[in-house]
Amino acid sequence: MQTIVTVQETAASQSFQPGRPAWVGNLLLDDTLERLERVVGATMRCPRCRRAGLETRPMYRPSSPDYRVVGVCPGCGFTAEI
Numbered sequence: 001m002q003t004i005v006t007v008q009e010t011a012a013s014q015s016f017q018p019g020r021p022a023w024v025g026n027l028l029l030d031d032t033l034e035r036l037e038r039v040v041g042a043t044m045r046c047p048r049c050r051r052a053g054l055e056t057r058p059m060y061r062p063s064s065p066d067y068r069v070v071g072v073c074p075g076c077g078f079t080a081e082i
């Protein structure tokens with residue numbers, strides 16, 4: 001099973017780090033984007049344990065425009081990019 005630990009290890013091996021790139025602030029206010037991410041995560045259901053609501057963790061790669069958000073199930077730890 002993919003967990004936040006394995007996702008973070010894979011992301012780190014691809015030079016991703018936690019947080020958001022600076023350019024995101026040029027598109028939307030940071031707190032607006034964070035709220036949007038949380039709303040999306042909150043509406044998702046864990047495909048493994050069926051618990052409603054995933055916690056969101058943003059990641060970015062400083063050397064490129066890559067930005068991703070992963071959802072983490074607080075119940076079983078299932079993790080997937082959203």
Ligand SMILES: [Zn+2]
Nearest residue numbers: 046049073076
């Ligand atoms: Zn779960």
